[in-house]
Amino acid sequence: MNQIGLRALQPICHGKGQEEARTVTIHVNSGSHCKRLAAKAKVDFACGLAWFRGTHNLPCQVWPAERRRLGLGPVPSWFGATGRNALRDCVESTEITLLAVFPAVSVLRALKICQSLHTYGEKRGFNASDIRVTNSLLDSYAKCGCIESALRLYEEVSVERKNLVSWTSIISGFAMRAMGKEAIEYFNSMEQVGLKPNQVTLLSIFNACSHGGLIDEGLNFFRKMVDEYEIALDIKHYGCLLDMLGRAGRLEEAENMALEIPSNIVNVVIWRTLLGACSFHGNVEMGERVTKKILEMERGYGGDYVLMSNIFAGVGRCSDAERMRSLLDERNAFKLPGHSLV
Known part of the structure; x- marks a missing residue:
């Protein structure tokens, strides 16, 4: 053959x-x-x-094929070592090889591998010649929790080379560290150089405002997104805004926003986010309304019944709490098994 x-x-x-x-x-x-x-x-x-x-001695084009095949599902723990072997064994690795490995590095939070790829990219000149490599490295540093290295790399890139992905990556990195003020500062700088945000950029700034407790600033970006940028909101934007309002205890605003979400994109996760906020802040009345909405959309998830039962129990309404538990059993809703690490 x-x-x-x-x-x-x-x-x-x-x-x-x-x-x-x-x-x-x-x-x-x-x-x-x-x-x-x-x-x-x-x-x-x-x-x-x-x-x-x-x-051994595989051509570098083989490694991206392996990454694409295995990257469709959860990235296994050995994949970081596979990436290192790619750099060691390939006759000539290219920037495509690095771009194939970076997503796995981000998922695994493998900072040492990220640093090794950074060094390799510098030696081969990929970081200076291909902004995609720089952006992927920047994103990987941020997702590995090393915002200092991400920021240092970002500042080394000239303004002319930075594109929207570069700005979005650093803003997203700030969001992961709840550095809302820094994220807004860089967002404003991005606008000053003439770049217009897209849906991903605005989702990152929403996250930054949410985790940084900058509620009014987040709502201001929401208004700008609709009125100035004319970008259509998707369910992720709404979910982030609801989470932001819920964290701040502004539940009425969150409920009103949930009711205004177009029916063609609203889903049960939106209402579960609001129910979680009701539980955290002990708002029983809204919790009942939200639970009714959830059960109209999906009755089979046991966590909804348990959460509302806990809300009732938290304010001493034991009979209502027991009623929700009974309803859970009657409808044979799915219950996620608990486990202990002890």
């Missing part, structure tokens, strides 16, 4: 299990046809990972 035949078997073996893929793997490893073309196709076999770890 030649390379073309092996490539033709790829879609057949993919998803079929390890035995089918292992048969082809044995044939390839025992023959003389394991060229780079066929090797790249093998990455996508169901048992490709085991083969992948045992193969």
Whole structure:
């Protein structure tokens, strides 16, 4: 069998299990046809990972294929090491290789790997030549919790090179650290250089205002988003604004906003966010209204009943709390099993 035949078997073996893929793997490893073309196709076999770890001197184009295949689900803990192996084993890694690894680094919060990729990118000149690498590195530093390194890298980039993704990444980093004032300062600077925010940028500034306790500023950005930027709000924006108002105890405003959300995008998560705020602030009357809304949309989640039961119990309405517990059992709602780490 030649390379073309092996490539033709790829879609057949993919998803079929390890035995089918292992048969082809044995044939390839025992023959003389394991060229780079066929090797790249093998990455996508169901048992490709085991083969992948045992193969050396792979072309760098193979690594992004592995990242895309494995990155569709939760990123496994070994993937950071896979990224390091890519840099060590590849004949010539490219900026595409780095861009494929950065998302896994962010999910794993692997700061040391992020620093290694930063150094590698500097040596190869990727950071200076490709703003995508710089932006990905900036985002990874922020998600790894190292806002200082993210800010230092950001300041090293000239204003001319920075694009909207650069500004959004640093604003998002500030939001993760509840640095609302800094996020607003950089947002204003972004506007001064002539860049217009998009939906992602505004979601980041909403998060920054929410976690930083800057409620009025967040509402001001909300008004600007609609009136000045003319950007349509999606459910994530509304959810963030509701969370912001709920944290501040401004429940009436939050409820009014929830009622104004267009019916084609509103979902049960919006009302659950508000119910959580009612529980935190002990607002029983609103909690009852919100619970009614939730149960009209979805009756099968037990957490809604439990939360309202706890709200009743918190103000001494034990009979109502018991009624909600009974309703939970009657409707056979799904209850998430509890567990202890002790």
